[in-house]
Amino acid sequence: xxxxxxxxxxxxxxxxxxxxxxxxxxxxxxxxxxxxxxxxxxxxxxxxxxxxxxxxxxxxxxxxxxxxxxxxxxxxxxxxxxxxxxxxxxxxxxxxxxxxxxxxxxxxxxxxxxxxxxxxxxxxxxxxxxxxxxxxxxxxxxxxxxxxxxxxxxxxxxxxxxxxxxxxxxxxxxxxxxxxxxxxxxxxxxxxxxxxxxxxxxxxxxxxxxxxxxxxxxxxxxxxxxxxxxxxxxxxxxxxxxxxxxxxxxxxxxxxxxxxxxxxxxxxxxxxxxxxxxxxxxxxxxxxxxxxxxxxxxxxxxxxxxxxxxxxxxxxxxxxxxxxxxxxxxxxxxxxxxxxxxxxxxx
Amino acid sequence: xxxxxxxxxxxxxxxxxxxxxxxxxxxxxxxxxxxxxxxxxxxxxxxxxxxxxxxxxxxxxxxxxxxxxxxxxxxxxxxxxxxxxxxxxxxxxxxxxxxxxxxxxxxxxxxxxxxxxxxxxxxxxxxxxxxxxxxxxxxxxxxxxxxxxxxxxxxxxxxxxxxxxxxxxxxxxxxxxxxxxxxxxxxxxxxxxxxxxxxxxxxxxxxxxxxxxxxxxxxxxxxxxxxxxxxxxxxxxxxxxxxxxxxxxxxxxxxxxxxxxxxxxxxxxxxxxxxxxxxxxxxxxxxxxxxxxxxxxxxxxxxxxxxxxxxxxxxxxxxxxxxxxxxxxxxxxxxxxxxxxxxxxxxxxxxxxxxxxxxxxxxxxxxxxxxxxxxxxxxxxxxxxxxxx
Numbered sequence: 154x155x156x157x158x159x160x161x162x163x164x165x166x167x168x169x170x171x172x173x174x175x176x177x178x179x180x181x182x183x184x185x186x187x188x189x190x191x192x193x194x195x196x197x198x199x200x201x202x203x204x205x206x207x208x209x210x211x212x213x214x215x216x217x218x219x220x221x222x223x224x225x226x227x228x229x230x231x232x233x234x235x236x237x238x239x240x241x242x243x244x245x246x247x248x249x250x251x252x253x254x255x256x257x258x259x260x261x262x263x264x265x266x267x268x269x270x271x272x273x274x275x276x277x278x279x280x281x282x283x284x285x286x287x288x289x290x291x292x293x294x295x296x297x298x299x300x301x302x303x304x305x306x307x308x309x310x311x312x313x314x315x316x317x318x319x320x321x322x323x324x325x326x327x328x329x330x331x332x333x334x335x336x337x338x339x340x341x342x343x344x345x346x347x348x349x350x351x352x353x354x355x356x357x358x359x360x361x362x363x364x365x366x367x368x369x370x371x372x373x374x375x376x377x378x379x380x381x382x383x384x385x386x387x388x389x390x391x392x393x394x395x396x397x398x399x400x401x402x403x404x405x406x407x408x409x410x411x412x413x414x415x416x417x418x419x420x421x422x423x424x425x426x427x428x429x430x431x432x433x434x435x436x437x438x439x440x441x442x443x444x445x446x447x448x449x450x451x452x453x454x455x456x457x458x459x460x461x462x463x464x465x466x467x468x469x470x471x472x473x474x475x476x477x478x479x480x481x482x483x484x485x486x487x488x489x490x491x492x493x494x495x496x497x498x499x500x
Numbered sequence: 501x502x503x504x505x506x507x508x509x510x511x512x513x514x515x516x517x518x519x520x521x522x523x524x525x526x527x528x529x530x531x532x533x534x535x536x537x538x539x540x541x542x543x544x545x546x547x548x549x550x551x552x553x554x555x556x557x558x559x560x561x562x563x564x565x566x567x568x569x570x571x572x573x574x575x576x577x578x579x580x581x582x583x584x585x586x587x588x589x590x591x592x593x594x595x596x597x598x599x600x601x602x603x604x605x606x607x608x609x610x611x612x613x614x615x616x617x618x619x620x621x622x623x624x625x626x627x628x629x630x631x632x633x634x635x636x637x638x639x640x641x642x643x644x645x646x647x648x649x650x651x652x653x654x655x656x657x658x659x660x661x662x663x664x665x666x667x668x669x670x671x672x673x674x675x676x677x678x679x680x681x682x683x684x685x686x687x688x689x690x691x692x693x694x695x696x697x698x699x700x701x702x703x704x705x706x707x708x709x710x711x712x713x714x715x716x717x718x719x720x721x722x723x724x725x726x727x728x729x730x731x732x733x734x735x736x737x738x739x740x741x742x743x744x745x746x747x748x749x750x751x752x753x754x755x756x757x758x759x760x761x762x763x764x765x766x767x768x769x770x771x772x773x774x775x776x777x778x779x780x781x782x783x784x785x786x787x788x789x790x791x792x793x794x795x796x797x798x799x800x801x802x803x804x805x806x807x808x809x810x811x812x813x814x815x816x817x818x819x820x821x822x823x824x825x826x827x828x829x830x831x832x833x834x835x836x837x838x839x840x841x842x843x844x845x846x847x848x849x850x851x852x853x854x855x856x857x858x859x860x861x862x863x864x865x866x867x868x869x870x871x872x873x874x875x876x877x878x879x880x881x882x883x884x885x886x887x888x889x
Contacts, residue, residue: 210598210599211594211597211598212591212594212595212597212598212599213598213599215590215591215594215595216591219587219591313677315682320679320682321612321679322610322611322612322615322634322636322679323586323612323615323616325615325619412587412590412616413619414586414590414615414616414619416586416587416612416616418585418586418587419587454588455591455595458580458581458592458595464581465543
C-alpha cells in the first residue's frame with residue numbers, strides 16, 4: 154500500500170505522530186510519575202484536596218491562601234526567570250497594580266469584582282507589553298535596573314495618588330460578589346485560589362513543553378544561537394514577560410478581594426525581591442520549585458514568629474543553608490536525587 | 501525498594517501526625533489568664549512607634565500581674581511584630597483572633613496596619629484599641645474600634661486656638677509631601693474656617709529637600725501673612741525653621757506635634773527660639789504645675805519607663821500603649837469580666853480617665869474621647885521647652 158505513505162514519510166493510517174514518538178523520547182511509567190506534567194500536577198491536586206483536613210481555623214486558611222496567591226505570581230515569574238533567563242525586579246509592581254485596579258474600580262466606581270479582575274489583567278498586560286518592547290532589548294544588570302525602575306514607579310504612583318488609592322495608608326476593597334452573595338471566609342477562598350493555582354501551574358507546564366517553551370530555553374542557553382536557529386527571541390521574551398505580568402496581576406486582584414484591603418507594600422521593592430527569592434530558593438526552571446519556594450517563604454515567617462527577635466536570623470540561616478547545600482534550589486536537586494535513587498533501585 | 505517505600509510511608513505519616521497534633525485548641529475557663537493580643541511595628545521604618553509601645557505593654561502587664569492581676573486573673577500578652585506591613589498585620593490579627601483566641605486586641609502602631617485589620621475585628625466582635633494617629637480609624641465610628649492618640653486635626657485646632665489668643669487671622673501653610681505632612685495639611689485646611697483663620701499661602705516641600713528658601717520667600721512676599729504653620733516631621737521642619745531665621749522673617753512660626761523631640765531643637769539650633777508647637781504633656785512632665793491633674797500620670801509613667809530603659813528614653817508613643825492598656829483595665833473592672841460585648845460597652849462609657857494623652861471621656865459617637873486639653877502649647881526658650889498658658 155505504497156500510496157498510503159505520504160511524501161513526508163508518515164503513513165496516513167499509522168499512529169498520529171507526536172514530538173515524543175518521533176524523537177523516541179516517550180517516557181516509561183516511573184519517568185512519567187517523576188515528570189512535572191504527570192506526577193507533579195497529580196501530586197499538587199492531591200495535596201490541595203487533602204490539605205483542608207488539616208486546616209483548623211480561619212488563620213490557617215489565611216496562611217494557605219496567601220501561599221497560593223504568592224505561588225501564582227512565582228509560577229509566572231519562574232517562566233520569565235527560570236526558563237527565559239530574564240530577570241525582573243519589578244513584579245510586585247504588576248501584582249500591586251492588579252490589586253489596585255480591582256480595589257479602585259470596585260470601591261470607588263462600583264464596578265463588579267468579576268469585571269474588574271479581567272480589566273486589571275488586561276490593563277497590566279498592555280502596560281507590560283508597552284514596557285517590554287524597549288526594556289527587553291536590555292539584558293543582565295541593565296534589564297534588572299529597568300524592571301526595578303518600573304516597579305518603583307508603580308509603587309510611588311500608588312503611594313502618592315492618595316485621592317485615588319488612599320495613599321500610604323491603603324484602602325478598603327469590597328468583598329467579591331458572585332450572584333449577589335459576598336464571597337467571604339477562608340474555606341471559600343481556599344478553593345478559589347486553589348483552582349487558580351492549578352490553572353496557573355497547568356498553563357506553565359504546557360507552555361514549557363510547547364514550541365514556545367523550547368524557544369525560551371533556547372534563548373536562555375544562548376540568545377545568539379537561538380536567533381541563528383530562526384527564533385524570534387524578542388517576540389518570545391515579550392510574550393513570556395506579558396504572560397508573567399498578567400499572572401501577577403490576576404493574583405493581585407485575588408489578593409485584594411481576599412484581604413479586603415490593599416496597601417502600597419503589596420507593590421514595594423522588597424515584595425519584588427521576595428518573589429524572586431521564592432523562585433531561586435525553590436529552584437529555577439522548575440514550576441513546582443516555584444510553588445515550594447512560595448510555600449517556604451510564606452510559611453516560615455509564620456512558624457518562626459514565635460522566636461520574635463531571632464526570626465530574621467533563623468530565616469536567614471535556613472535560606473543560606475539551602476543555597477549552600479542545594480545550589481540549584483530545592484526541587485531540582487531533590488528530584489535529581491530521587492531519580493538517581495530510582496535508577497539504582499531499578500537496576 | 502519495599503523497605504524504602506515503607507520508610508517513606510512512615511515519614512509521611514509522622515508528618516501528618518505532627519500537623520494534626522500541632523493544633524491544641526485552648527479551652528477558656530474562669531480562672532484562665534486574660535489574653536491580651538497585640539500587633540506592633542517593633543522593627544522596620546515605624547519601629548520608633550512600635551518599640552516603646554511593646555516595652556510599655558510588657559512592663560505594665562508584668563506590674564499588673566505582680567499586683568494580683570486583673571479582676572484576680574493573670575494577664576498574658578501575645579504579641580507579633582508586623583514591621584509596619586499591613587498585609588502581615590492582617591495575618592497576625594487573624595492568628596490572634598482565631599488561634600490565640602485573645603480577649604482584646606491592643607495595638608497597630610500605624611494607621612495603615614490598623615485600617616487593614618478593622619474589618620476583621622469588626623466581624624470577630626472583639627474590642628480593639630489602636631495606638632495609631634489617623635482620624636479615619638474612629639471617624640466614622642466603628643462599634644468595636646477605639647484609639648488613644650490625639651489626631652492631626654486636634655493639633656491644627658490647638659494651633660489655631662493659640663492664634664486666636666494672639667489675634668492672628670491670616671496664615672501661611674508650608675507642609676511636607678510625606679504621609680504625615682499631607683494628612684495634617686488637609687486637616688488644617690478643613691478646620692481653619694471654624695477658627696476664623698484664612699490660609700493665604702499654601703506651599704509644599706519634598707521629603708528629601710534640603711532647602712526651602714524658595715517656598716518661604718514666596719510666603720514672605722505674600723501680602724499680610726501673620727504667622728507660618730509648618731506641617732511635617734523629620735528633618736524638613738528643622739530646615740524650615742532655619743530658613744525662616746535666615747530670611748529675617750519675623751512672624752510667629754508654628755511647628756506640629758511631629759517635631760516634639762529634643763532632636764528638633766538640636767537640629768534647628770538658635771533658629772528654634774520662639775517657635776511654638778502643640779505637644780503631649782509627657783514632653784514637659786516635670787514642668788507641669790504641681791496642681792495639674794495630669795502631672796502624676798505623666799511623671800509616674802516617665803519615671804517608671806526611664807528606670808528600666810534609661811534616662812531620656814520615654815516617648816509619647818509608649819504612652820499611647822499605656823493608655824490603651826489602662827482603658828481596657830478600667831473597662832474590665834467596670835464590666836466585671838472579659839465578656840467582649842460588656843467590655844466594649846464599658847470602654848464606650850469611659851468617663852474622665854486621665855491618661856498620658858489627656859483626659860478621656862468616650863461616647864457612642866466619639867471613640868477617642870480626647871479634648872483639646874490633650875495638647876499643651878509649648879514654646880522653645882533657651883533651647884528647652886516652656887509651657888505657654
